[in-house]
Amino acid sequence: MLAKDRPLLEMRGISKAFPGVQALDKVDLDLYPGEVHVLVGENGAGKSTLMKILAGAYERDAGEIVIDGEVQAHWNPALAKAHGIAMVYQEFTLVPYRNVAENIFLGREKTRAGFFLDKRVMHQEAHSLMESMGVPIDTRLPVMELGVAQQQMVEIAKALSQEARILVLDEPTSALTVREIEQLFETIRRLKARGVGIIYISHRLEELFIIGDRVTVLRDGQRIGTRRVAETNADEVIKMMVGREIKDLFPRRYCQPGEVALRVQGLCTHDKLRDVSFEVRFGEIVGLAGLVGSGRTETARAIFGLDPRTAGTIEVMGKKVDHIDPPRAVEMGIGLLPEDRKRDGIFPILPLQTNVVMASLKQLFPRGILNPKKEQLEAGKYVKQLRVSPPDLAREVQYLSGGNQQKVVVAKWLCTGPKIFIFDEPTRGIDVGAKAEIHAFMDQLANEGNAILMISSELPEILGMSDRIYVMHEGSIVGEFPRGTDAEEIIRCAMGAKACK
Amino acid sequence: MQMSPGSRKTLLRQVPTVVWVLLGMILFFARFAPAFFTLKNAVNLLTQGSILMILCMGVIVVKITGGIELSVGAVMTLAGMVMAWALAYAKLPIPVALLLSLIVGGLCGLLNGFFVTKMDIPSFIATLGTQGIAAGISLGMNNGNVIWGLPASIGYLGNGTFLHLPVPMWLSVLAFLCSFTLLNFTPFGVYVYALGGNEQALVLTGKPAWWYKTLVYVYAGLMAGLAAIVITGRNMCAQPTVGLGMEFEAFSAVVLGGSFAAGRGTAIGTVIGVLFILILRNGLNVMGIPTYIQLAIIGPVLIGAIVLSVLVEGGAQK
Incomplete structure (x- = not known):
């Protein structure tokens, strides 16, 4: 048995720069056997970059990676794998039409005579693996017939079948229901008992306190701090995440809003949105905040008629719109600036x-x-x-x-x-100079009397540009805030920490 | 095996829609063309169809990876021309000539694979290019003329019988068994499906995905080489345009056989797709419908069958 007091993994002083950005600046992270170490931070804080360096997908500029107390001179994807590091990515890497066992052993098939598949052994091993995780799934089913949660279990099984000792779960619950999350946590507990170390990336604070042992907060590529979960609380973690000064990058000049330009009531779509209601007035910039996957883009798509709505009404300039599709939306003066340009x-x-x-x-x-x-x-x-x-x-x-x-x-x-603009992530991936110009321009548009709905994952942008802010969480609007609201309040609301008003 | 209440329905659903259409078509021809439903016609059909069958056994493997293989007809022609040239002009021994046919097929496949994986050219365009190259060389080799004068024993491969059945039929069964085994019982088969279903997944396992993709085209080329042997043996000569249009028939057959999308398709389904095309053509022949009208009938029937299958099976998946 390995000593519990020696870390499986230490990452020391890891730095990484991309053109124009210091993505990571001397970040430390360690992981003990049987521990769940939660990594939190806003979008762009450097979590993914750090994990990609761990997986060997990116090369680090500085710092060292230490496995079982030994400094690793060389590091690449093959070595990472050989040391038992396995990643479960947000986008699944499964082959949809093929069965569970084939997916688990993809690239490492069991064979007879070195050429023919030994399906019996593969199914047996896959089955006992799934059993040991507490999720008995028929290994003969094609993975596309499994639910998202089960697919995730298959991903984890795939990682474990490669003797993973260090498992990285990147936002594992973002697509799961409450019951499925409970199942995932049960599996995680079993893995902990077997001495697997888990790095758990999440946006959801409530999960941190259920499943985490320690938490490390990253912000702007720096490690802000590491705490024992038992010795911290949501307020402290949020403060660590947000902490930065909201700089005066945002030239929003407030003006008196006019008539209602767009009113949405009780909007539902069959898979994502539940009872979304809000309004945007002329001359106003309304921010739509929330985590990735909370339904903001889907809201924009439904308004623009890209996704069918199952319930609810949309009013444009006081007139109810029964049927909406993109040509009609454009005709009525709605312009959508999509997320993925x-x-x-x-x-x-x-x-x-x-x-x-x-x-x-x-x-x-x-x-x-x-x-x-x-x-x-x-x-x-x-x-x-x-x-x-x-x-x-x-x-x-x-x-x-x-x-x-x-x-x-x-x-x-x-x-x-158009008179109604929907900006979906207007400045994602844009350099600072152009960002300021686009912000100034949005301000001008609003002051000229246009209505703007701005979806953004960047909190400073939401806080700096919006006259009013709606917050979405899991397909619903969970809060409405005036200009000048505290960042912490909005994050808390977006993370579903509590019902808010 | 466990029986659940819904299992009978599921079992029925597992039969591809195209099979029902095929059965309907057989009944139709049997009713209206007495000469159709005879053993002699069946053997005749399978012998003539062996070439398409062999080509399709290569094309399906490419199709499952998400590729479109449009060179097999021309590659078959070229392999046949080279083989006939080796026999008639270079006077090489028969086994060497046969091997040469396979090598030509394999090399053309390698060229396709190289274009697709190393130069990132879409398979549709890459194989169209190879088609042009192969068709051009075939025509140029003997100034557009047929190559005659092959040793008589080569005819056995196209017209002989073995255990009372025609040799081409046996060869098409061999081709089927190769693809069936490869797709179902080997790691390579798993990678073929993985390439079509989620290539990134295969890349992330650390396997050389590009190499498997290349091999898939080589395999299709080898099958074209085998088909060339059969057709040259049957005609006792090599015609520089013999494979014209075969790639489109092959493509239709594999799609009819259930390969509607990347990652989908089976060897058995391909057999059904090939039979569909063969029976449709043969039935129309037996009914005495002129060739030019046949073309106008085959097109819509193919599209109808594919649309129906996609509608029914696409719906069943949801």
Whole structure:
């Protein structure tokens, strides 16, 4: 038996820089056998980067990795695996049509005569593995017929079958129901008893106190502190997570809101949203906060008619809208700036000017014949107004920076003349300079009388830009806050720490 | 085996929709074309269809990985031309010529695999390119002419019988057994399905996914080489356009056989898909329908069968 007082793993002074960002700055993390070490931090705090370094997927700039007291001179994915480090990622790495046993042993099949699969042995071993985790699943079922929780168990079994001693669970409960979470925790307890060390990344504070032994808080790539769970409380952890000064990056000038532009009542979709109600007025920026997966993007999609709603009403400028689809939404003056620009917002291989006029071809060219001169004129107007750089109208948009691509998407919607803007993560992955410009522009749009719904995972952005803030948690709106609310209050609410008003 | 209340329904559901359509079609032809439902016609059909069957046994493996293989017809032609050239002009011994046919097929597959994995060209385009290369060389080899003058014994492979059944039929059974075993009973088969279902999963296990993907195309090429042996033996000559259009028939057959998406498809399903196409064509022939009208009938029937299968089976999964 290994000594319980010697750590399985120590990461010392790990640093990693990406172009323009110090993702990790001298971070320490250790893990003991049979321990659940929870890693928390806001989006972008460096949790994923740290785990990718542990898995060998990223190379570290500085620091050392120590396994069983031995400093590792070399580190790569194969060595990480050889030392028993296994990751269960948020996106599952299962092959949907194949059965449980095949998935568990993928790449390490048991064979007879070195060529033929030994299905009997694979099923036997897979079965006893699942039993030992307390989840007897028929190993002959294709994984796509399993629920999300069971699929996750298969992922964990896959990791354990590789003799994992250090298991990293990245947001394991984000897609699970309450009962499934309980099952996962039961499995985790069994693994602890077997001496497996678990690094558990989570956004949910309540889980930390149920399953965690210690907690480490990261913020802006630095380790803020490590606490024994028994000796801390939610308030302290939240304070450690937020702690930073909200800098004066946000130029929001408040103005008196006007009429209601968009009113949503009791909105439901069949898989995600439950009874979502809120309103946005002209001249107002309304922030929609919440964790990843809380239903914010789904709300935007439902309003825009991308996902069918099963219940609820949507009113645009006081008029009830029975049926809504994207063309209708655009006609009514709603513009959606999607979260994933690359996929949903731009046409990367088309030139800038075509991207800008793409959504308003009908208005600009009612006779159905394009006029490149007019296209240039129209696009040039917005390119100038938004200071897209370089202002080369013929340039393919794929060669612009992220910030400028976002400006192109904004320009596209400006061109259609909408009055209600839905910004989904408007500044994700954008450098600081362009960020400030987009914020200034949103402020201007609102002050010119447009209504803006802004979805953001960045708390400072929510706090700095919003006139009012709604918080979502698990598909429902759980709180509404005025401007000037405390960051801690919003995080607490988004994490479902308690019902809030 | 445990019986649950729903198991009978499930068992019925497990039979692919295309099988019902196939049975319906057989009944239809048996009713309206007396010459159709005879043993002689059945053997005839399976012998003629052995070439498509062998090609499909390679194509299905590519299709499961999510690839589209459009070169098998032309590769078969080229392999046959090379084999006939080796026999008629170079006077090489028969076993060497047969081996050459397989090697040509395998090399063309390697070329496809190289394009797809190492140069990141979509399989559709890569195999179309190889198709062009193979078809061009086939035509150029003998100035667009047929190669005659093959040793008589080569005819055994295309027209002979073994245990009272035609040799091409045996070879197509062999091809089926190869793919069936490979897909169901070997780790390679698991990787083929993994490549189609979730390639990233295979990459993360540390296996050289690109290499398995390449091998899949090589395998399809080898099957094209085998088909070339059969068709050259049957015709006793090599025609530079013999495989024209075969890739589309093969593609239709594997899709009909249940390979609607990447990660899906089986060897048995492919047999059913091939039979479907063979029977449809043969039945129309026996009924005396002119070839040009046949084409106009086959197209819509194929699309109808595939749409029906996708609707029924897609619904059953939900």
